[in-house]
Amino acid sequence: MSSKQGSLSITSENIFPVIKKWLYEDHDIFIRELISNGCDAISKLHKLDIMGEVSLPLDYKAKIQVTVNPEDKTLTFVDNGIGMTAEEVDKYINQIAFSGATDFLNKYKDKTSEDQIIGHFGLGFYSAFMVADTVEIDSLSCQEGATAVHWVCDGGTQYQMDEGDYDQVGTKITLHLNEDCLEFSNEYKVREVIEKYCSFMPTEIYLNKANAPEEYETIDASDLRETDQVVEEIHEDARYEEKEKEDGSKETVEVSPAKDQRKIVKRPVPLNDINPLWAKTPSDCTDDEYRDFYRKVFMDYKEPLFWIHLNMDYPFNLKGILYFPRINSEYESIEGTIKLYNNQVFVADNIKEVIPEYLMLLKGVIDCPDLPLNVSRSALQNDGFVRKISDYISKKVADKLSGLCKTDRENYEKYWEDIAPFIKYGCLKDNKFCDRMNDYILFKDIEGKFRTLPDLLVKPKESEAETSASSDSAEDTSSESKSQDGQDTKGDSSDGSNDSDRSDDSDKRPEAKAETEENAPKEPEKKTVYYVTDEQQQSQYINMFKDQGMDAVVLNTTIDSSFITQLEQRNEHYQFRRIDSGLTDSMTEDVSDEDLKEANEALTALFRKALGNDKLSVSVAKFKDDSVSSLLTQEEERRRMQDMMKMYGMAGMDPSMFPSNETLVLNVGNELVDYLFKHPDADRAEDFCHQLYDLAVLANHPLSPEEMTAFIARSNRIMLALAK
Ligand SMILES: Nc1ncnc2c1ncn2[C@@H]1O[C@H](COP(=O)(O)OP(=O)(O)OP(=O)(O)O)[C@@H](O)[C@H]1O
Numbered sequence: 001m002s003s004k005q006g007s008l009s010i011t012s013e014n015i016f017p018v019i020k021k022w023l024y025e026d027h028d029i030f031i032r033e034l035i036s037n038g039c040d041a042i043s044k045l046h047k048l049d050i051m052g053e054v055s056l057p058l059d060y061k062a063k064i065q066v067t068v069n070p071e072d073k074t075l076t077f078v079d080n081g082i083g084m085t086a087e088e089v090d091k092y093i094n095q096i097a098f099s100g101a102t103d104f105l106n107k108y109k110d111k112t113s114e115d116q117i118i119g120h121f122g123l124g125f126y127s128a129f130m131v132a133d134t135v136e137i138d139s140l141s142c143q144e145g146a147t148a149v150h151w152v153c154d155g156g157t158q159y160q161m162d163e164g165d166y167d168q169v170g171t172k173i174t175l176h177l178n179e180d181c182l183e184f185s186n187e188y189k190v191r192e193v194i195e196k197y198c199s200f201m202p203t204e205i206y207l208n209k210a211n212a213p214e215e216y217e218t219i220d221a222s223d224l225r226e227t228d229q230v231v232e233e234i235h236e237d238a239r240y241e242e243k244e245k246e247d248g249s250k251e252t253v254e255v256s257p258a259k260d261q262r263k264i265v266k267r268p269v270p271l272n273d274i275n276p277l278w279a280k281t282p283s284d285c286t287d288d289e290y291r292d293f294y295r296k297v298f299m300d301y302k303e304p305l306f307w308i309h310l311n312m313d314y315p316f317n318l319k320g321i322l323y324f325p326r327i328n329s330e331y332e333s334i335e336g337t338i339k340l341y342n343n344q345v346f347v348a349d350n351i352k353e354v355i356p357e358y359l360m361l362l363k364g365v366i367d368c369p370d371l372p373l374n375v376s377r378s379a380l381q382n383d384g385f386v387r388k389i390s391d392y393i394s395k396k397v398a399d400k401l402s403g404l405c406k407t408d409r410e411n412y413e414k415y416w417e418d419i420a421p422f423i424k425y426g427c428l429k430d431n432k433f434c435d436r437m438n439d440y441i442l443f444k445d446i447e448g449k450f451r452t453l454p455d456l457l458v459k460p461k462e463s464e465a466e467t468s469a470s471s472d473s474a475e476d477t478s479s480e481s482k483s484q485d486g487q488d489t490k491g492d493s494s495d496g497s498n499d500s501d502r503s504d505d506s507d508k509r510p511e512a513k514a515e516t517e518e519n520a521p522k523e524p525e526k527k528t529v530y531y532v533t534d535e536q537q538q539s540q541y542i543n544m545f546k547d548q549g550m551d552a553v554v555l556n557t558t559i560d561s562s563f564i565t566q567l568e569q570r571n572e573h574y575q576f577r578r579i580d581s582g583l584t585d586s587m588t589e590d591v592s593d594e595d596l597k598e599a600n601e602a603l604t605a606l607f608r609k610a611l612g613n614d615k616l617s618v619s620v621a622k623f624k625d626d627s628v629s630s631l632l633t634q635e636e637e638r639r640r641m642q643d644m645m646k647m648y649g650m651a652g653m654d655p656s657m658f659p660s661n662e663t664l665v666l667n668v669g670n671e672l673v674d675y676l677f678k679h680p681d682a683d684r685a686e687d688f689c690h691q692l693y694d695l696a697v698l699a700n701h702p703l704s705p706e707e708m709t710a711f712i713a714r715s716n717r718i719m720l721a722l723a724k
Contacts, residue, residue, distance in 0.1 A: 031197065071210070083169050135152070139172070304324060319366075443555070531553045581634060635661040
């Protein structure tokens, strides 16, 4: 076959159904498209005026008038923009997918900037046929001596174009709605759609209903404008009354002043705000304006906590305001909305490609004219560029928060409880955000003070306690057990020592493990941040911490477990340990394992027998506080694993994969424990063992119903024995 070159052609019969049915997901969008065309026409006229190519009358006021007419089943859009000549209609309307915007920008490319023209693809006008059987165009071009043009098309591939009688510069588009779409002749429906898509378009948009009775309003005569249509002049004389004075004499006083008013035809009110707050320079905006804007756009009458005004010209154009809403109760679900605009035209809510997922919890508006939108203008096209926008937004939010922490710590602390869920979720979802926020995350400590990680890691009183705990662990592993985390602990069963062969077998004791691990590569020394998940339940541990001048932070929300795991993954030099994950050196007396060996073996055997559990993990230490008899410790990793399983309801998973990791730590310095050690055959020894175990459990987690019943019965038995 001989080679051939040519241009592809489209048959309008085939492309028309595609536009009508598939191009735009929502029918509503035709309103946005026709209003955008009106805005573009006005922008173009404005540019020609600036360039001196046309001269607009002094009283020219750009506007788009939308009129519903339920009787005639029509909807019209009138703009006083550039208008079209017959040739232009032929070129831009009769040729599908040929945009006049590109032509206009090419023609005036040295004299005008590209911004503000919305149209791009040359398809939007045809969206009118999604709802109309017949569409008419009446247009008069702004060119001198232009004649009006009338165009009509019934949705097929034929159109009729004639000279028209339209006598005002601009364009009128009339839609004869099809029977299925008569809702678009309803004023309220059209208002709703305009408010959704066009609330911030750059030209004033008015809506009225054809043949509706005139509405009036009464104003002070001094407020009268030239454009007002006065229906009636109202004069009211001042009113006086006679009043008695203190001395009994009478006087006449004015009770209402004279009024001079005008009854006028109700002034039309535009449906949109042509100067949205995000487009202003941040330094020109007041707090009240930010709050009003929030209320108006999000219909949320709770005040936002604070906001971030994004304003950038390079490397891309992006403006917007992000609000951090106030969370009233922990049960309230946090539902954010980020409205995305393109040149003040609404695109869609919560477009996940542009807005980092965690910021979807906020409320805000983003306007990015550079967005690579697809034809329907409801979705995006290009991922690489969009990713950069998303990164930028994330960076700005981190900058604002860290700035607030550095320069306005008092307010940052006040906001913390409300903003913490966003930040923690953000840290989980976005590593870069996590790294940027790392030093500006606040932790409330057991004294109720807020601390950042750098505060916690260098805090003098803790670092003292830490030094004693961790230096011992580094230099003297002979007398204390050493957990995997490099922190000296007693009773931390991180070595899996809750198995039956623990405690009574000194070879299996943790220090033996430390020895066997000697040759293993040493993990870098980590600082430990201790935390509490339930201040009431863990109060015994908290008291011991406080007594030793040690600090711990409160992490009591569901997200915290995953959050601290993420922080640990991103920071090699510290780790989080729950306050009951083991005993630190500073809480115990320096007694050698050799000295504790006998007590350890005897008490382990006694408690295992009494509790009927030969796998019970028992450890012995001499606490500095001899009033504490017993404690339960839980190995951190396994506890977190179990928490995760509970949280995510990992149904079907075998709980024995992560068996109980608790160790009962007995204080040989306590009188009762010492008594049991010395008198294992004492009367009621079994009850005492049970009781000591339950008391340790109670300070850690609730007893099961059966355990609670047994605990109460046993307590009564012990009291009765005492009473006798
Ligand atoms: N109200 C109007 N006033 C003047 N010209 C108009 C008007 N409506 C449409 N046009 C012309 O017709 C062209 C085609 O319009 P259409 O809405 O189909 O596409 P577009 O606005 O250029 O691009 P998009 O598909 O992205 O909206 C426009 O570019 C413009 O030149």
